Amino acid sequence: MTTILLHSLLLIIVYASVWFMIALYKKRNDVADIAWGPGYILICGYLFITQDISSVGWLQMVLVAVWALRLSIHIYLRNRNKPEDYRYRQWREEWGASFYVRSFLQVFLLQGVLLLIIASPVMLAAHTSNTTLSGYSYAGVTIWLIGFYFQAVGDYQLMVFLKRRTSAQEIMQTGLWKYTRHPNYFGEIMMWWGIYIIVLPLPGSGWFVISPLLITYLLLYVSGIPLLEKKYRGNAAFDDYKKRTSPLVPLPPGKTASLENKD
Numbered sequence: 001m002t003t004i005l006l007h008s009l010l011l012i013i014v015y016a017s018v019w020f021m022i023a024l025y026k027k028r029n030d031v032a033d034i035a036w037g038p039g040y041i042l043i044c045g046y047l048f049i050t051q052d053i054s055s056v057g058w059l060q061m062v063l064v065a066v067w068a069l070r071l072s073i074h075i076y077l078r079n080r081n082k083p084e085d086y087r088y089r090q091w092r093e094e095w096g097a098s099f100y101v102r103s104f105l106q107v108f109l110l111q112g113v114l115l116l117i118i119a120s121p122v123m124l125a126a127h128t129s130n131t132t133l134s135g136y137s138y139a140g141v142t143i144w145l146i147g148f149y150f151q152a153v154g155d156y157q158l159m160v161f162l163k164r165r166t167s168a169q170e171i172m173q174t175g176l177w178k179y180t181r182h183p184n185y186f187g188e189i190m191m192w193w194g195i196y197i198i199v200l201p202l203p204g205s206g207w208f209v210i211s212p213l214l215i216t217y218l219l220l221y222v223s224g225i226p227l228l229e230k231k232y233r234g235n236a237a238f239d240d241y242k243k244r245t246s247p248l249v250p251l252p253p254g255k256t257a258s259l260e261n262k263d
Helices: 002-026 031-050 055-079 086-118 120-127 135-164 183-198 205-222 225-230 236-244 255-262
Strands: none
Touching: 002 031, 002 086, 002 120, 031 055, 031 086, 031 120, 055 120, 055 135, 055 183, 086 120, 086 205, 120 183, 120 205, 135 183, 183 205, 205 225
16 A cells, blocks of 8 residues: 555656646646546546455446546636636745746645545555445445535536626526535535545555545635635625525525524
8 A cells, every 4th residue: 555655646746747847838737637537537547556456446447537527627627717726826926036946836736635535545445455335335336326425516506696697796606506606516525535434444444534534624614615605705695695695515595594693
């Protein structure tokens, strides 16, 4: 397992460096968002070439590849012909003379390290030979499918809304967005918990719970909900939407507010 981790780390360092150079050429660091998904496919490709993949390993790699391809295509289409994402533009202004060093370390290389940690259950499954599908496999796939539905459908509904809205102040409040302010983040978290559940029967799997815990923490407290909702601070429509809509887990409209009032 140590060899897999070391080789994967070297691959990701090279991968991050290539995307950093692409960012310099394009003069936009938000290409890092497009690079997120294919990085997992790169790790899966390395595992496919070097390991004797079991049925559990194959299952995980297929799920990860489907997720990664859909997400990277969606982000590419979303960002195409648009200015650099506001988060990266803000860092470009704030970092000043240290922009290039911090871009490589804090955007591309850090993303690569996080990617390795989150992908670790896939490495465990590939490293553990002669494993067969179990009840955990089917439970994990079921949870993954629920997550994939929320992310894919949520992304599509938002894309359609952004094309049709007439004002930047309008807020998406229909479809899955009626029940959670972030159906795509909920879906992402569900998918990685599903992938982890698949490897639960494997020796040493307890250590790899760091994967879904990390993605959950990042989306809840770091790069997901906090950064996105900061953009809508002072928007009256969003403030009203926030009062009656769950931040992550889908709930009936108004349930969040009623629960808060009871506290």
